[in-house]
Amino acid sequence: MRPYFPTVLRTGLFIFLVLSSAAVLYTAAQNASMVRRLADLALESTALSLSSSAETELRANAGRPGEQFRQLFSDRVVAYAYIVEKDGRILFHTNPGLVGSVLQEGGVEQWLESGRTSGRRIQLKTGLPAFEFNYVLHQPDGRAELLRLVLHTAPADRILAGTQRMWWTIGLTLMILWMAGFLLDRMFKKQLHLADQLEKKEKMALIGQMTAVLAHEIRNALGGIKGYTQWVAEKMDPADPKKNGLSFVLTGADRIESLVNDLLLFSREETYTFEELTLEPLIRGMIALGLPLWEGRIDLVVDSGVRVRADQDKLTRVLFNGVQNALQAMGGAGRLRVAALPAGDWVEIRIEDTGPGIDRESLPKLFTPFHTTKTSGTGLGLAYSKKVVEGMGGTITLFNRPDEKGACLTIRLPRAKGD
Numbered sequence: 001m002r003p004y005f006p007t008v009l010r011t012g013l014f015i016f017l018v019l020s021s022a023a024v025l026y027t028a029a030q031n032a033s034m035v036r037r038l039a040d041l042a043l044e045s046t047a048l049s050l051s052s053s054a055e056t057e058l059r060a061n062a063g064r065p066g067e068q069f070r071q072l073f074s075d076r077v078v079a080y081a082y083i084v085e086k087d088g089r090i091l092f093h094t095n096p097g098l099v100g101s102v103l104q105e106g107g108v109e110q111w112l113e114s115g116r117t118s119g120r121r122i123q124l125k126t127g128l129p130a131f132e133f134n135y136v137l138h139q140p141d142g143r144a145e146l147l148r149l150v151l152h153t154a155p156a157d158r159i160l161a162g163t164q165r166m167w168w169t170i171g172l173t174l175m176i177l178w179m180a181g182f183l184l185d186r187m188f189k190k191q192l193h194l195a196d197q198l199e200k201k202e203k204m205a206l207i208g209q210m211t212a213v214l215a216h217e218i219r220n221a222l223g224g225i226k227g228y229t230q231w232v233a234e235k236m237d238p239a240d241p242k243k244n245g246l247s248f249v250l251t252g253a254d255r256i257e258s259l260v261n262d263l264l265l266f267s268r269e270e271t272y273t274f275e276e277l278t279l280e281p282l283i284r285g286m287i288a289l290g291l292p293l294w295e296g297r298i299d300l301v302v303d304s305g306v307r308v309r310a311d312q313d314k315l316t317r318v319l320f321n322g323v324q325n326a327l328q329a330m331g332g333a334g335r336l337r338v339a340a341l342p343a344g345d346w347v348e349i350r351i352e353d354t355g356p357g358i359d360r361e362s363l364p365k366l367f368t369p370f371h372t373t374k375t376s377g378t379g380l381g382l383a384y385s386k387k388v389v390e391g392m393g394g395t396i397t398l399f400n401r402p403d404e405k406g407a408c409l410t411i412r413l414p415r416a417k418g419d
Contacts, residue, residue: 010185017181021174028170035163039156040131044119046077047133047149051117054081054147055137065092079130079150083137084108091145112136112144121153129153205269215260222260226253262380266369270391272311276416279340279347280304282312286319287338295332301339307416308347314388315413318396321381322351322409329355329407342415346394349411357400357407366398389413 050072057069065083073081073094082093088103111134119133135147233246280302287298308315326336330353337352358366369383382398389396394413401408 009188013181013185017178020177024170024174028166032163032166036160039153039159040119040121043131043151043153043156044133047119047131047151048117048135050075050078050081051133051135051137051147051149055135058137058139070094073149077151077155079124079152081147081149084146084148086112086144108146111146115144122150124150129157131156211263215264218256218260222253222257226250229253262384266380266384266387270314270388272314272391274309274392275312276307276309277312277315278305278307279349280306282316283319283338283340283349286316287323289320294327294336296327296330296334296336299335299337301337301341303341306340306342306347308413309416310392310394310413311388314392318385318389318411319349319351321385322411325381326351326353326355326407326409329353331355334406343412345415346412347415349413351409351411352401352406353408354404354406357405358398363399367396 054069054072057072058065061069069092078094080094082098082103083091084103085091086109088108090098090101090103093099115136117133117135119131122130122132124130131151131153133149133151135149137145137147139145229246229249233243233250236243236246283300283302287300323336323338330336334354336354337350339348339350339352341348367382367386369380386396389411392413394411396412397410399408399410400406
């Protein structure tokens with residue numbers, strides 16, 4: 001049940017963020033559309049009010065524009081206004097110099113015949129936005145004239161500009177929302193990791209207690225077996241064929257003792273003594289100790305000044321185990337390459353061999369305790385290496401080399417401060 005629980009929570013958090021973002025964006029888009037409609041409606045209402053007042057004033061003044069009529073269009077919101085007859089002759093214009101001229105654009109007759117009142121957004125020749133409103137005036141004598149009123153849209157556009165600025169606020173809000181979700185996800189993953197680590201430590205402590213008890217009992221029994229076997233072997237005649245069987249008993253006892261030692265090493269609670277270690281002499285010493293009789297080729301690529309922060313004894317054990325695994329994979333010959341180079345705040349140690357590599361089925365289980373591909377292995381070497389490398393704040397991986405035959409063990413450890 002537990003492995004699926006984090007996935008369900010993270011999926012739920014992602015769906016919540018997506019739905020919340022979609023709801024916010026949809027609501028904002030609806031509000032922006034509504035504000036634009038209200039702005040256009042306000043312009044149309046203003047134009048209709050002015051046009052109705054103008055028609056009323058014309059009727060009161062027997063169809064002739066008077067001073068009060070002109071004052072209706074003197075407001076700053078009015079760009080210009082004019083009244084035009086069916087044949088296109090301008091009867092009134094807010095620019096008196098255009099009165100009596102003929103309107104260049106056609107379509108006045110169609111407007112008058114339709115009797116429609118309509119408005120639309122346009123752009124003036126000056127480049128400024130405006131709102132054009134067409135209104136059919138009905139004179140007392142039955143004549144129909146077209147009143148075209150053009151309004152500045154600056155007040156309405158200021159409201160729309162505020163709506164546009166709202167998108168920045170919404171974008172910032174959504175960014176904060178997603179960042180909070182990301183942080184929550186990270187905190188949740190960290191909490192799960194800490195819980196898993198605690199559970200793992202508790203299990204390891206229990207295994208350690210059980211192993212210590214079992215190891216004590218096994219060692220007591222094993223000590224008696226080995227001692228008695230050795231005593232009997234010493235008393236027997238060297239030519240006695242039974243003495244060869246006793247050597248197998250001693251070999252098996254040594255094998256059991258080695259397994260018990262590996263179990264104790266893997267299951268104990270580790271303590272670390274961190275030092276700033278220069279890798280070159282450490283690796284050269286380890287290779288000289290581990291490869292005295294190997295006949296293959298050794299390539300050593302180590303930056304002479306690179307240092308790591310690690311426990312020297314544990315790091316030496318991990319490197320020695322990695323080199324021994326590489327040698328066992330290659331047999332009596334091959335090419336072993338050990339490299340240690342800085343990589344930012346880390347130091348990467350690579351142990352590469354030219355052996356047959358690792359089969360695909362074993363790759364996911366390499367660091368699992370008791371999993372081994374060797375006939376004589378305990379399956380605890382890589383598990384112990386992973387345990388102590390992670391305990392030193394690093395990572396360890398083992399994979400097949402993509403370009404050549406063989407495997408590569410990669411260990412990343414924190415670089416010593418000051419390098």
